[in-house]
Amino acid sequence: MNLSVFGLIPEASEGQNGYLTDTCTSTMDIAWSLFGQGLFSDYTFVLAKNQTRGRGQFGREWVSDSGNLFATIRIPDSARVLDNLLPMAMALCVVMALETLTIPAQIKWPNDIMTGYSKVGGILIEKKGPVVMAGIGLNIGSAPESSPGEKFFQIKAGCLKESGVNLNPCQVWTQILEQIRCRLPGMVAAPSTVAENVQRRLALAGETVVLEDAGAFSGPARILGIDPQGSLIIETIKGIKTINRGRIYPRIE
Numbered sequence: 299m300n301l302s303v304f305g306l307i308p309e310a311s312e313g314q315n316g317y318l319t320d321t322c323t324s325t326m327d328i329a330w331s332l333f334g335q336g337l338f339s340d341y342t343f344v345l346a347k348n349q350t351r352g353r354g355q356f357g358r359e360w361v362s363d364s365g366n367l368f369a370t371i372r373i374p375d376s377a378r379v380l381d382n383l384l385p386m387a388m389a390l391c392v393v394m395a396l397e398t399l400t401i402p403a404q405i406k407w408p409n410d411i412m413t414g415y416s417k418v419g420g421i422l423i424e425k426k427g428p429v430v431m432a433g434i435g436l437n438i439g440s441a442p443e444s445s446p447g448e449k450f451f452q453i454k455a456g457c458l459k460e461s462g463v464n465l466n467p468c469q470v471w472t473q474i475l476e477q478i479r480c481r482l483p484g485m486v487a488a489p490s491t492v493a494e495n496v497q498r499r500l501a502l503a504g505e506t507v508v509l510e511d512a513g514a515f516s517g518p519a520r521i522l523g524i525d526p527q528g529s530l531i532i533e534t535i536k537g538i539k540t541i542n543r544g545r546i547y548p549r550i551e
Contacts, residue, residue, distance in 0.1 A: 316343040323351040325370040326351045340353040343371040363438035373430040382491045382528040385409035388421045395473040404501035412501045416456025512544030
């Protein structure tokens, strides 16, 4: 394959193989294309300076400017055992990487990264057969402006620069990659540790929020925690329940 088609530059250091590119439609698209040509083994990654058609959970558009982090990494097939915990496992690796940079961050169930009450990043998991790709987006130097159509209680976007971070995307990615390679095998071997560690870093825990797309439990609820399978434990007027889908927004009194 001619890597110049994507503007890709192979990158390898300390056994970690990846590709760097300037601007692309989506690092996820490039990752699947490279995999289809036998060029994307476990832990291989694509890191872009910018992407024009990034996507997030439920096919929503991921909007972020140049200078932020756009990456996709192939996760070992064995990680499928984590099932619903996988987005949280990857978010956990990102949060742990930020902790090494002295940035306190939390996980908003099931796949978002928050600092304070701002969303700074997210995880996208895509699977084809036994193959798993994880897309990671992180606002480092800037955050997108709110659009007029957003709900008034939408969590605002933030960036790591607001926490005093003066690192470039490659420097932050190095820390994230190290956490993924070091932590993920242990999570696969002991899935229960994922929920335990997420629980300690769960955004909005104990707070009353608004749930959307959560079926019969859409509406106000209080977040209690995460169960061992990665479902969200909530308290509603109908009692204590668990949900495996939905979106969370802070409640504005």
